[in-house]
Amino acid sequence: MGMHTEKRTLLTVFTEASIEQVLIRDMDRLGIRGYTISDARGKGSRGVRDASWDESRNIRIEVICDRPQAEMLLGHLQTRYYSNYAMVAFFTDVEVLRPDKF
Amino acid sequence: MGMHTEKRTLLTVFTEASIEQVLIRDMDRLGIRGYTISDARGKGSRGVRDASWDESRNIRIEVICDRPQAEMLLGHLQTRYYSNYAMVAFFTDVEVLRPDKF
Amino acid sequence: MGMHTEKRTLLTVFTEASIEQVLIRDMDRLGIRGYTISDARGKGSRGVRDASWDESRNIRIEVICDRPQAEMLLGHLQTRYYSNYAMVAFFTDVEVLRPDKF
């Protein structure tokens, strides 16, 4: 039968490093309880971002939460940032062990 | 019809960088054949970990294996590390091409 | 009812940093419109790659696209690189908001 797990949604965002602090403040304000950030580079519709200097650095943000909260956060990103920043976001279904944390 | 792939489980762990070596030794001992580690920062129930110095660095560990092994590894992490370290873990379903590797 | 999203495939590749430029050129040639790359280290059938110097650095490449394109790219990697390079790849199902981008 296996371990008891529960489903949650993982929201992953690839975007510009220049707005890291702004997005952290947004997440805090929106009641997001946890997130993980790491450095990245890449290419998309806004061209190559090769992390060769501050202006072209990307980050990856990952947030595990329930589906409604994930949609709320993504909705916020969509209205505020999608049109002006290099940004890509997607949902993945994941299983967590301690559902009360997320 | 597409490529022939098989299902496996991806176990992702966000935790403190200070126990990287310990966890690697554990995985080796438990017969985990492969893993990938990268650097991260974040926030969770144990507060902000912004990677500004050694004590506040996070890592992400990813292990692809079959479900029983993933549950065994997560079980081990849960009993040994969950209560004393900043740690979050989750499963994702993935498809691999060379199932004998995992 | 929730947000309107569409299904896409996320192809994740763990491989040697030494072929980053080569793979980028391949992806450009194969018509991949976007990708994200980050640094990693790890262990697999080709031994420990601990990023202690250039020769032992890994990268993670992530590409979101439709399933046929993901299979095409993975097929290319398989024929060209699987036998000679440290490389692991897998598919994950993800949901995206702006399907025309991928």
Next chain:
Amino acid sequence: MDPVILFFLFGFVAGLLGSDLKLPSTLYDSLSIFLLLAIGLKGGQGLATQPLLPLLPQIVAVVVLGVLLTLLAYAGLRTLFHFDRPNAAAMASHYGSVSVATFAVAAAWLASRGLDVEPQLAVLLAVMEIPAILVGIVLARGISRDTDWRSLGHEAFLGKGVTLLLGGMAIGWAGGPQGLQPIRGLYFDLFKPVLGLFLMEMGLIVSRQVGELRRRGFTLVLFGLGMPLVSACLGIGTGLLLGLSPGGVTMLATLAASASYIAVPAAMRIAVPEANPAISLAGSLGVTFPFNILLGIPLYHWMASQWMKS
């Protein structure tokens, strides 16, 4: 030619040829921390030997100068170059602010010619980073309710650059020439070779602007060459008004003519998201920075001398 300029040219050519050469981004960050600290220390140790009060009117004067330059650039971009409002505001903000690397090259240029510069120019450098940012934001969006002034103020006053300049100055001032003796070996004696390494990376970065320049070429080149000339004149005027030495006037002209490429882009990206950062950077980095360090500084010095004679 000064070796630090040769480093810049080398980086630029290597970049154009598509070399793999690339400074680790951490090294670039470290070098810029070093240069900012060293400039601050040098300025601060100078200030230690003179009264601070006369500084006040000079600070007010360069704040006014910074505001003026930003407004002027904005007006020019809107009327002569037909930029839209956000892009004009963002670009104007770059040109109203200053470039630390340009300051460093000018300092090296003047020093190698034995021309003294008043120590407070380092203070004025730090001060001039700020007003253009605030003016640029107001130009872009008026004074609206949802501007996050707190975080902008933070960005402007507590950004890495301003902090290091002011901190270095405080240390230099508290220590004085005597107290800094044991640390001269790094912060003063190695300033120039470190600047060379830094400019090598600047050359690489500038070379990456060439693509963007080719796309919008004429406009950017015209503005990127014309604006610093206008600014330098205003800078010389201000310098004469403040009674600075020839070195000081040249330095103030250079500051006025220089365009930011670190603090302002970061602030504008957040405050004026509709502006395309590639445009302002292509102008400030791709045209104005190389122009200033290769031709501008000697030119401004010559202009300053002419005016001071007459």
Next chain:
Amino acid sequence: MDPVILFFLFGFVAGLLGSDLKLPSTLYDSLSIFLLLAIGLKGGQGLATQPLLPLLPQIVAVVVLGVLLTLLAYAGLRTLFHFDRPNAAAMASHYGSVSVATFAVAAAWLASRGLDVEPQLAVLLAVMEIPAILVGIVLARGISRDTDWRSLGHEAFLGKGVTLLLGGMAIGWAGGPQGLQPIRGLYFDLFKPVLGLFLMEMGLIVSRQVGELRRRGFTLVLFGLGMPLVSACLGIGTGLLLGLSPGGVTMLATLAASASYIAVPAAMRIAVPEANPAISLAGSLGVTFPFNILLGIPLYHWMASQWMKS
């Protein structure tokens, strides 16, 4: 005031004001590698000019001192401050061990006053890093079966800090003052300015401890100030017993009074997971480190002189 202390204060104030200033973590690592190597080289070149045998009793003495300090701190934390067992053990381990940055500041302070320090103090620094870690673990968990002694021994003896100190010493000893001549320019002449940069980052890190301090304030401040005073006395006693010079006694007192914030936290995080690392760091970094470099060192020197006179 020594400029390196000014760097520390600058970093601390910048941190408190919430500046964006931040050294790249790689730069911080690189600076600490440099300082450890330089301290080792300096000590080693000194040892090259004297017999090594008399070192043995000194090493034994400081091992005993380290064990004693750890036990003392543990007893105090348990009885006077009512810490639970793991937190008392972890904290005690920090205070029984030593801080390399404090050693470096003391070395600079003594050097600028023309006070010589026996070269073997660098050996004693390396030696004193270790016993407190092992004692701390035993205090936390008794001698149990599942302690991973191998990896702890590894952590203690082959950690980065001890390796670099001992390696530097070996190089310095093998090369001797003559052989090191061609590398003095970096490792000796630039020691102080590099230490300044390092202390700037230390100031930033210390400023981040203030939140934790406010939460547990009184206890931590009391222990963080009281313990070093006690330790310094024992250090002075040991120094006199070993017949060290005034500089040497001051240095040993400073070592005893200093608390680890690199090697010990890393080892304790693994060996005593139940202990909250925020508490020990707030004490050792937030209280004891600034106290030692600002007031402690001159105080210990004064105490040592008084005792040596009598």
Next chain:
Amino acid sequence: MDPVILFFLFGFVAGLLGSDLKLPSTLYDSLSIFLLLAIGLKGGQGLATQPLLPLLPQIVAVVVLGVLLTLLAYAGLRTLFHFDRPNAAAMASHYGSVSVATFAVAAAWLASRGLDVEPQLAVLLAVMEIPAILVGIVLARGISRDTDWRSLGHEAFLGKGVTLLLGGMAIGWAGGPQGLQPIRGLYFDLFKPVLGLFLMEMGLIVSRQVGELRRRGFTLVLFGLGMPLVSACLGIGTGLLLGLSPGGVTMLATLAASASYIAVPAAMRIAVPEANPAISLAGSLGVTFPFNILLGIPLYHWMASQWMKS
């Protein structure tokens, strides 16, 4: 023993003992950028004082030498050591090319003995990096259609190492000894201590090759010791033919004897994927590099002197 060699030995021993010591990879990158630039600058400033034309035959000679060494190594590996084609080609490519770290150690060794080296040796160092790569690829796969010559040429001519050497040389040549005066303090005076730090990391890297060596031991050790001896003889011959000074001949012998461990591995990994990179690195890093810096250089110098006398 030269302190830079002591740094190497220290890193090697620390690695063997399994110490946690590890230079941040960015620091390693930064040090290697510095060393390449400094070597280039030094060579370039020397070239500034002499005509450039006589360089041409020397360049041709070392290209021929590089091609010859690669073919020789390939033939030996195929016939005597029964390597398969891709591994023989990749390995031969390493030994036909050169090692910058070995060059730097030889430069320090010769300088400390007051032996002058012709400045163009730095040019020859840059030139010799390249032909072996191209020959190695042709050996591995013949001249096939799907070789991506463009990207290989790019890798060979515009790789980081060659760019920095040539760039440094251009700056040094344009500036001349006079012009470089203000930047000597970093690039010349601190060359040796920085080289020490770099060699410490090299020691750590070499220690990691020991496992591989144990696995394939005898073959690799034999080839890794034998090949440089053969190469050194050819290098000495070429040096005498070109009429170089004793220092120059020793240096050319050292270059010939040295094996690449940066540029070539990167190029071979892409161009000859079937070759196992662990094998070539164990040979070039695990055997030849330590042999050359510990024993080879003095030996080649002695051989050169003997030949020059006769």
